[in-house]
Amino acid sequence: MASHVTPAPKRGNPVRLILPLAVFAAALAAWEGYVRLNGVPPYILPAPSLIATTIVTDWPLLRASLFTTLQTTLLGLVLAVLGGVFLAVLLSLSRIVEYSLYPFAIVLQVTPVIAIAPLLLIYMPQDAAVLTCAWLVAFFPVLSNTMLGLQSVDRNLMELFGLYGAPAANRPLARFRSRLKALWYLRRPAALSAFLTGLRIAGGLSLIGAVVAEMAAGSAGAGSGLAYRIIESQYRLNIPRLFAALVLLALTGIVLYLLLAGISHLLLRRWHESALSRDA
């Protein structure tokens, strides 16, 4: 008999943190050196140090843009989670709803959303169009992953539920209630890990959706998000600022990912296989 396993110690291997940081620092140094030694003009390729100074000097402008993009991304993500989970639960409760709606969800998912963005801009005010775009892209990973999770309950557990649960009822209302019960006790926790996978994907996609929509809107001459700053800087040949906005976008994506991965780890670490460290 195996003894009680204590929770695995944290993976505190410093090499795994130091190595990528060293590679990153080396790349930056090579870039800086190349620009300085060859005297590359900043409108062709700005040095990392110049990009850093630009972030500081243009901060008031960039901060406002960052805030706009962040707001769109997070709001889009929250709405996508609410909508995706709600629809997934609805589809899992009723076969009829599932059969009649799910195909459309897939059609919308496989349509490249950048193609919808100009249309949205025609029908909606610009803010709403950008938000809708972010929501649309983030919505489907949440929906399809949550649905997959809700359906992946152990069949024996469902039988056990039937055995110990409420008596098999023939009245539709009672049947619906027992389905709700199974949803809450079994499907909800069973779906958690798949949902969190969807959430991690959706976080990144929501940012992409926001950027795509901002670019579509930006080329029409409106907007104030980071993507719009990029387009604007390109027109004005303000390449250092273009890079600065790009860096902020990348940082946003990284922070968002780390945040969602952290949430997922917190929720799953006690029981899920994926949260087990390999040497446990």
Added chain:
Amino acid sequence: MHDISKVFANGVTALAGFDLSIRAGEFVSLLGPSGCGKSTVLRLVAGLAAPTAGQVTWPGSTNADHRSEIGFVFQEATLMPWADVASNVWLPLQLRGVSRRDARERIAESLALVGLEDFAKAYPRELSGGMRMRVSIARALSIRPRLLLMDEPFAALDEIARFRLNDDLLRLQSELGCTIVFVTHSVYESAYLSSRIAVMSRRPGRIVAEIPGEPPGPRPKDFRTSPRYAALCGQISQILLEQTEEHL
């Protein structure tokens, strides 16, 4: 407990003319080749499936729903991986609306019965296969069933764990006085455990022989090496062999 007699006839393929009665306090093994419908029998008894023809009857009771008296143990432990051991054991009571506080004593008792009182806070993935199966048994016992249905519960375990659980199961039965119907494809396991062994034919399954075994209760330490046990195993094997030859 009243005695149960059931007559199934599942028209399609699984069972045909299946006939078995079970008396209170028995330990009945259903033994047969793979796919002969042993599990189907359990599912019919549990009410998880309905027979195509024939009836499952419980004399001495007019209530059609016997699920409150039945504990079910699957081949796999079938635990909820997201819940700790105590919560897993709580599930059947929880589904009946018993609060955690009211169920606490019963959960502790059930865990003590299977020797896992120290593992209430552990998660299933932290346990070995044998311990998971113990949790599964504790869960089935939490409602103090009068009838315990077990579907090849120890098939996936190593022999040492299986022997220990065999002995534990016999002890539990004598402590709790429940009736057990045990599905297995192991001749030796059925001979060791059962007070009666019902041998089933190939599909469509029916009972071809009923062999009396040892009365319920713990076995003496040397039972596995006793001539009585060897004779029992030989007798059962012989019947199974005749079964397979008939169909070759």
